[in-house]
Amino acid sequence: MPRTVLTLVLNDPPYESARTATAFRIIDAAIRRGYDVNVFAYEGAVALAFACQAPHANAVHGRDVAGEDHPTTSAWVREVLELARERSIKLDWVNCGLCVDERGVDDAVRGVRRGSPADLWSFVNTSTNTLVIPTR
Amino acid sequence: MAGYVFIAARDPWEGVEATRVFEMASSLAEARDAVTVYLTENGAFAARAPAGEQFLSPLIAAGVNILVDPFALQERGISHERVVEGVVPAPIEQLVDLLAEGRPSLWF
Numbered sequence: 001m002p003r004t005v006l007t008l009v010l011n012d013p014p015y016e017s018a019r020t021a022t023a024f025r026i027i028d029a030a031i032r033r034g035y036d037v038n039v040f041a042y043e044g045a046v047a048l049a050f051a052c053q054a055p056h057a058n059a060v061h062g063r064d065v066a067g068e069d070h071p072t073t074s075a076w077v078r079e080v081l082e083l084a085r086e087r088s089i090k091l092d093w094v095n096c097g098l099c100v101d102e103r104g105v106d107d108a109v110r111g112v113r114r115g116s117p118a119d120l121w122s123f124v125n126t127s128t129n130t131l132v133i134p135t136r
Numbered sequence: 137m138a139g140y141v142f143i144a145a146r147d148p149w150e151g152v153e154a155t156r157v158f159e160m161a162s163s164l165a166e167a168r169d170a171v172t173v174y175l176t177e178n179g180a181f182a183a184r185a186p187a188g189e190q191f192l193s194p195l196i197a198a199g200v201n202i203l204v205d206p207f208a209l210q211e212r213g214i215s216h217e218r219v220v221e222g223v224v225p226a227p228i229e230q231l232v233d234l235l236a237e238g239r240p241s242l243w244f
Contacts, residue, residue, distance in 0.1 A: 004236045006232070006235055006236060018145070018177045018178075019145065019177070022145070022176055022177060022228075025207070025228050026228060026231070026232060026235075029227075029228050029229045029231075029232045030232050030235075030236075032229075033229060033232055033233065033236070035232070035236055128235075128236060128237075128238050129235045129236065129237075129238050129239070129241060130241075131143075131235060131241050131243060132243060133243050134243060134244075
């Protein structure tokens with residue numbers, strides 16, 4: 001029986017929209033259900049996996065870095081990649097290369113690869129389903 | 137597999153787009169297609185009784201299956217007791233399973 005494969009197309013940059021959190025919830029749930037997942041990050045979404053993101057303190061609230069516990073999307077990417085590895089699930093995360101170059105976010109977390117819309121074409125043609133999460 | 141999944145993430149009071157997509161979902165259901173609308177993020181506001189009936193009652197009457205993300209309800213302080221009758225709280229895993237059935241999906 002062929003494996004179930006879900007493809008998600010993400011467009012939103014980090015820290016802009018609830019759609020990012022929902023997308024990660026869907027990816028996490030799909031992995032835990034045993035489905036393979038492809039992610040094609042397009043436009044601003046390529047910055048989700050930018051390895052140079054750093055958690056920060058919050059002087060206004062008087063909290064240090066640990067107390068603020070500010071999440072980064074690159075940490076979330078690492079976590080879903082790790083979850084997939086633990087469960088022997090294939091999570092293929094592709095960043096649009098041109099979008100990466102435009103934004104200077106080429107330092108992605110390990111496990112994320114650079115690609116092009118041709119990868120999205122391949123994903124769509126080999127997936128059980130494709131969900132596009134638009135910016136608006 | 138026949139059937140469609142609409143993922144409603146917008147507050148339906150924000151504009152007419154949500155209403156138009158709800159009309160499309162209703163039309164598909166009336167044409168005997170299985171249609172599920174999953175309310176998440178600000179789309180969960182449509183599930184709040186008594187205001188949300190104006191959007192959801194026509195869908196329910198047309199046979200559309202309406203699910204709402206409990207996480208989105210909790211974020212917005214909407215208790216399950218205040219959800220429009222006929223709308224079912226369903227964890228996001230249920231949405232993932234619908235997608236895994238290969239149903240055409242539309243996020244709006």
